[in-house]
Amino acid sequence: MRRTLPIFLAFLVMGFGDVVGPLVGLAKESFALSNTVAFTLTFMGFIMFGILSLPIGIYQDKKGKKFILLLGLSIAFLGMILPTFTLSSFVILLLSVLFLGAGATIMQVAGNPIMRDVSAEGKYARNLSLGQFVKAIGSLSGPVLPVLAVRYWHADWKIVFPIYGVIVLLTIISVSTLKVEEKKYEKSEPASFRSCLALLKNKYVLMMVMAIFVYVGAEVCMSSGIPLYLKEQFGINIQKLGLLGTGLFFTALMVGRFLGGVILTWVKAKTFFVVTSILSIVSILGLYLGSATIAIIAVIFIGLTFANIFPLVFSITIEHMPEKTNELSGLMITAIVGGAIIPPIMGMISDLTSSTLMGFLVPMAAIVYVAWTALINLKNA
Incomplete structure (x- = not known):
């Protein structure tokens, strides 16, 4: 459990990438946007899977899964920092979602296979399902936290960003201290697009x-x-x-x-x-x-x-x-x-x-x- 806990935390952070859905309505109201413009938030988050996944998988073959996981966490953290200090325009929010989507994509490329490296023999499928459960908790926080902020904390919905930022930072520290013995296999050639x-x-x-x-x-x-x-x-x-x-x-x-x-x-x-x-x-x-x-x-x-x-x-x-x-x-x-x-x-x-x-x-x-x-x-x- 000690070896898998930091990876489970990374799965929780992956779930934060799904916050873009609930943000559409909130952003539309806060910035007086049209439906078309507001829905660019979901596009910015989703398109990263198609653009980044393959090149990141290739880069991961050279740098290792832990390095790539930390890279994804760091980019997601940057996405949380931007609106924490200023969220005066929709452009800032759009950039934040772009970084968050990119970070979540990179984390998924690394997080799913690195779970195999930290799992006991025969427990990979089980731990990956549990990881998806933890990710779902992160996803559900998207619609829940803004409601709690407004109704019970008397705060603005934008408070979700510093909250997420703290959790991401703690996850970065946790993963950084984790020793991962990545399984190595002999290959005829390094990974490439080809x-x-x-x-x-x-x-x-x-x-x-x-x-x-x-x-x-x-x-x-x-x-x-x-x-x-x-x-x-x-x-x-x-x-x-x-x-x-x-x-x-x-x-x-x-x-x-x-x-x-x-x-x-x-x-x-x-x-x-x-x-x-x-x-x-x-x-x-x-x-x-x-x-x-x-x-x-x-x-x-x-x-x-x-x-x-x-x-x-x-x-x-x-x-x-x-x-x-x-x-x-x-x-x-x-x-x-x-x-x-x-x-x-x-x-x-x-x-x-x-x-x-x-x-x-x-x-x-x-x-x-x-x-x-x-x-x-x-x-x-």
């Missing part, structure tokens, strides 16, 4: 990278589509009922990741991957049964069953080719851009059919693909 892209010629690697791509897309489809679905099908007003909808989905994700960490203590990762993928499909089908009660239960189970897919795909792939850890990490974190590409397809189908329910066929198809990859992995176990 060697990374060449990995996609490997059918197994391509299959697993695509699993990350479609899964993240499916998760974003669910988080954005569930409130629309509940209102459209059952007239449930999400704003009035609070936890129902997206909040309920994300809470279930967080709980599911904790439970996944416990389950993986006894169950093999590839077996759990098959079970949770199939249960995800069954849970999505629950949305089509026409009952509001069943729909709410289905939303909870979708969150619980989706929760561990990302860490399972990541850890199983790394364990399959540990000598290519840095290249694989870069490729898989790059694949997170699926969260920007898959949801518009769901939106198009929803518009064409005038039904959000029909739009859910898109994430359903994505999870069917994920379940197929899970069965392939179990067959080859």
